Amino acid sequence: MYDAIVIGAGPAGLQAALTLGRMHRSTLLLDSGEYRNGTVLHMHNVVAEDGTPPAEFRATARAQLADYRDVEIRDVAARSVAPLDGGFSVVLADDSTVGARHVVLATGVADDLPAVPGLQELWGIAAFSCPFCDGHEHAGRPIGILGAAPRAQHLIGLLGRIVGEITAYPVGEAYTDEETAMLEELGARVSPEPVSAVAASASVDGGVRVSTAAGGSDVAGVFVASAALRHRAPFAAQLGLRLLDSGSIEIDDFGRTSSPGVFAAGDLAHRSSLPGPLASVVMAAAAGQLAAIGVIQSLSAH
Numbered sequence: 647m648y649d650a651i652v653i654g655a656g657p658a659g660l661q662a663a664l665t666l667g668r669m670h671r672s673t674l675l676l677d678s679g680e681y682r683n684g685t686v687l688h689m690h691n692v693v694a695e696d697g698t699p700p701a702e703f704r705a706t707a708r709a710q711l712a713d714y715r716d717v718e719i720r721d722v723a724a725r726s727v728a729p730l731d732g733g734f735s736v737v738l739a740d741d742s743t744v745g746a747r748h749v750v751l752a753t754g755v756a757d758d759l760p761a762v763p764g765l766q767e768l769w770g771i772a773a774f775s776c777p778f779c780d781g782h783e784h785a786g787r788p789i790g791i792l793g794a795a796p797r798a799q800h801l802i803g804l805l806g807r808i809v810g811e812i813t814a815y816p817v818g819e820a821y822t823d824e825e826t827a828m829l830e831e832l833g834a835r836v837s838p839e840p841v842s843a844v845a846a847s848a849s850v851d852g853g854v855r856v857s858t859a860a861g862g863s864d865v866a867g868v869f870v871a872s873a874a875l876r877h878r879a880p881f882a883a884q885l886g887l888r889l890l891d892s893g894s895i896e897i898d899d900f901g902r903t904s905s906p907g908v909f910a911a912g913d914l915a916h917r918s919s920l921p922g923p924l925a926s927v928v929m930a931a932a933a934g935q936l937a938a939i940g941v942i943q944s945l946s947a948h
């Protein structure tokens with residue numbers, strides 16, 4: 647029986663395990679190897695690690711965790727989580743079962759991209775969604791925005807002062823006249839034709855060829871306005887956790903969910919005072935530390 651099983655070893659789970667290990671709380675950290683920024687070559691907006699490859703960040707964190715005797719890491723997926731005898735039993739993909747007094751869910755979310763041929767292959771390399779993470783690298787250069795007008799409007803508002811020319815491409819159906827007028831008023835060019843495919847550009851280094859029925863043009867990168875988020879793992883549903891309108895797990899200041907003993911941290915959870923998950927490496931790590939403190943408070947109280 648561990649004090650805590652942390653499911654997920656992205657920034658949220660790695661930080662939760664570090665804090666628990668430093669407080670000598672027996673901790674099992676599980677990792678199925680599916681990271682939200684798994685294709686990203688360089689992460690940004692991470693103090694002291696700006697530009698670091700995410701894989702290097704995770705490897706360093708794991709190497710440092712190896713010094714903590716109370717932290718065990720297993721590269722195996724968890725399949726199910728259920729309450730058992732005042733704690734939790736977790737069934738793993740290798741059919742073994744492990745138990746803990748607390749669980750920290752840090753399994754993150756996955757991005758369901760619009761069905762644009764070639765987009766998945768460029769995701770995290772030349773196709774992005776977060777202006778804070780990848781806007782500055784496109785300073786002064788032309789970019790494309792793919793997808794829904796309301797989110798495109800939001801992206802133009804944030805990226806307009808950073809990048810060069812912005813072209814908005816509808817996905818599926820053309821923008822309405824009102825949407826076109828609104829996007830043009832913000833200073834964007836608007837493609838009358840929906841995007842039909844994207845591919846690595848042959849003429850712009852690291853850039854993207856955006857094709858429509860009318861032809862194609864090259865930009866330095868594209869930002870996707872129509873990605874949908876999906877929980878990477880089924881544990882919120884299995885445990886009947888309360889969700890917010892955003893679809894995220896509701897947590898309090900210390901990562902407590904609606905189910906006693908179950909904590910959550912990272913992209914899959916946020917407090918009700920926020921409009922949605924503030925998805926970033928720093929925020930996920932901070933949430934992981936808060937959840938670990940919540941676990942330690944609970945362990946100390948019993």
Ligand SMILES: Cc1cc2nc3c(=O)[nH]c(=O)nc-3n(C[C@H](O)[C@H](O)[C@H](O)COP(=O)(O)OP(=O)(O)OC[C@H]3O[C@@H](n4cnc5c(N)ncnc54)[C@H](O)[C@@H]3O)c2cc1C
Nearest residue numbers: 654655656658678679680682690724754779912913926927
């Ligand atoms: C294209 C892209 C670029 C980004 N760039 C940046 C950037 O530059 N800077 C920045 O700050 N943020 C960036 N982000 C956001 C950042 O990646 C996330 O906010 C961050 O990774 C969230 O951390 P997390 O720990 O919540 O989840 P994740 O990092 O997604 O980690 C989830 C963990 O859960 C594990 N897991 C899932 N299911 C199971 C299971 N059943 N059993 C066991 N383990 C499981 C996974 O293997 C993984 O270890 C980017 C995101 C995207 C999509």
